[in-house]
Amino acid sequence: MSASSETAALRSTGSSVRVRAAWLEVVAGPDAGRRARVDRPVFVVGKGEGCDLRLRDTTVSREHLRLGLSPVGIVVTDGGSKNGTLCGALRIAQVTLTADATLVLGATTLAVRLDTGETELELSDKDRFGEAFGVSPAMRNVFALLERAAPSEAPVLLEGESGVGKEVLVRAVHAHSRRSDGPFIAIDCGAIPASLIESELFGHERGAFTGAERPREGVFQQAHGGTLFLDEIGELSLDLQPKLLRALETGEVRPVGGRARAVDVRVVAATNRRLGEAVHRGEFRIDLFYRLAVLRVVVPPLRDRREDIVPLALSFLRRTTRDDGAELPPDFAALLSSYAWPGNVRELRNVIDRYALFGAANPQRLFDPEPARASTPDAELFDVPFHEAKQTLVDRFERAYLTHALKTTGGVVTKAVERTGIARPTMYRMLNRLGLGKSSEEEG
Numbered sequence: 001m002s003a004s005s006e007t008a009a010l011r012s013t014g015s016s017v018r019v020r021a022a023w024l025e026v027v028a029g030p031d032a033g034r035r036a037r038v039d040r041p042v043f044v045v046g047k048g049e050g051c052d053l054r055l056r057d058t059t060v061s062r063e064h065l066r067l068g069l070s071p072v073g074i075v076v077t078d079g080g081s082k083n084g085t086l087c088g089a090l091r092i093a094q095v096t097l098t099a100d101a102t103l104v105l106g107a108t109t110l111a112v113r114l115d116t117g118e119t120e121l122e123l124s125d126k127d128r129f130g131e132a133f134g135v136s137p138a139m140r141n142v143f144a145l146l147e148r149a150a151p152s153e154a155p156v157l158l159e160g161e162s163g164v165g166k167e168v169l170v171r172a173v174h175a176h177s178r179r180s181d182g183p184f185i186a187i188d189c190g191a192i193p194a195s196l197i198e199s200e201l202f203g204h205e206r207g208a209f210t211g212a213e214r215p216r217e218g219v220f221q222q223a224h225g226g227t228l229f230l231d232e233i234g235e236l237s238l239d240l241q242p243k244l245l246r247a248l249e250t251g252e253v254r255p256v257g258g259r260a261r262a263v264d265v266r267v268v269a270a271t272n273r274r275l276g277e278a279v280h281r282g283e284f285r286i287d288l289f290y291r292l293a294v295l296r297v298v299v300p301p302l303r304d305r306r307e308d309i310v311p312l313a314l315s316f317l318r319r320t321t322r323d324d325g326a327e328l329p330p331d332f333a334a335l336l337s338s339y340a341w342p343g344n345v346r347e348l349r350n351v352i353d354r355y356a357l358f359g360a361a362n363p364q365r366l367f368d369p370e371p372a373r374a375s376t377p378d379a380e381l382f383d384v385p386f387h388e389a390k391q392t393l394v395d396r397f398e399r400a401y402l403t404h405a406l407k408t409t410g411g412v413v414t415k416a417v418e419r420t421g422i423a424r425p426t427m428y429r430m431l432n433r434l435g436l437g438k439s440s441e442e443e444g
């Protein structure tokens with residue numbers, strides 16, 4: 001069962017649904033003692049960078065399992081992991097927990113403790129927030145949280161992979177705030193050289209440093225009366241973090257070489273790392289984290305909200321072609337639904353733009369090229385036991401190879417079997433294990 005069906009039980013309900021949230025506690029394994037709260041529609045456990053609970057256990061897969069809140073209980077789905085997930089003595093593909101349970105993944109044991117009472121999981125009754133569109137419970141939960149936060153002055157922190165729509169959501173927060181007539185200023189903290197970032201943020205006085213021939217306003221002053229979007233906040237160096245914290249706490253900024261002055265700015269930040277993890281590793285100050293994350297919203301990747309793919313594709317298509325009746329051929333829609341979307345909504349939008357130009361006769365041409373990989377493996381793999389590191393690389397290769405094969409054959413597995421020479425049962429097993437979803441052929 002796919003991640004989207006994990007949350008399907010939420011879809012039919014009104015603007016909120018009562019669920020039992022839970023605490024996860026690592027009771028054995030390298031991360032013993034860590035706890036995490038499961039209180040949103042999708043929660044991922046694994047050793048990958050983007051996981052909600054990131055484990056150091058090398059025998060755990062990158063996205064090992066997903067937990068989803070539903071009115072009937074917590075739906076636990078194994079993400080096609082190599083070593084599997086045990087619930088008690090049973091190896092599970094998917095199970096719904098209605099009481100406390102113990103899950104074993106690799107060398108890690110997780111206790112799941114369900115709350116005794118129910119929690120209201122807010123779901124917007126709209127499928128749009130500003131320019132952001134989405135029908136999945138996961139996105140309607142994001143919309144509901146942001147609709148409520150927008151009119152307040154509270155800082156908001158958005159976390160999510162590149163291309164999931166963080167910036168569209170931040171713009172919508174500004175548009176729905178009391179500051180909507182004021183400026184919206186965005187700065188990418190990861191794209192500015194370390195030597196310039198302080199002056200970009202807070203400005204500088206004339207002569208503050210070599211080359212500062214004129215005084216210059218920083219983004220805080222430019223955003224006065226409006227909203228300041230600090231993108232890639234996780235990239236801000238440790239030495240600048242206290243200065244940012246001071247500005248947020250006092251409402252004053254000090255330009256380089258100048259005196260403090262008051263600014264009236266609402267800050268919304270985004271990051272494609274898990275900032276809590278960076279705090280854990282000592283790379284991000286905990287006081288600044290709490291200051292920025294008065295409301296913390298995780299925007300899930302597109303692969304965890306598959307029911308958004310086709311509606312988003314249609315909305316992009318209709319906008320691009322200016323034809324409200326434009327439709328997608330069923331085969332092509334099935335191919336889009338089964339693809340992993342590493343570039344998230346941005347990639348989907350690119351694919352639809354190309355489809356509008358070229359049609360789907362040659363689907364291979366429509367997808368973004370795989371990012372070029374260096375021929376040496378990621379440095380992180382050198383810290384992992386050899387067999388585990390090798391398996392990670394093999395998994396990556398198999399995923400890229402099969403994704404390409406399916407793209408080439410328009411998602412038809414029989415053709416992919418012929419083309420690749422992989423035996424049919426093996427092909428299905430691999431697709432299953434890699435979480436590459438069902439093809440149109442299987443569904444038909």
Ligand SMILES: Nc1ncnc2c1ncn2[C@@H]1O[C@H](COP(=O)(O)OP(=O)(O)OP(=O)(O)O)[C@@H](O)[C@H]1O
Pocket residue numbers: 131132133134160161162163164165166167168169272312345346349
């Ligand atoms: N829910 C959505 N509805 C409509 N368009 C979306 C949605 N999510 C993303 N997009 C579109 O996808 C593209 C990427 O979105 P955006 O720039 O907001 O992503 P991001 O998460 O901020 O990415 P990055 O971290 O790389 O900056 C934009 O063209 C945006 O309009």
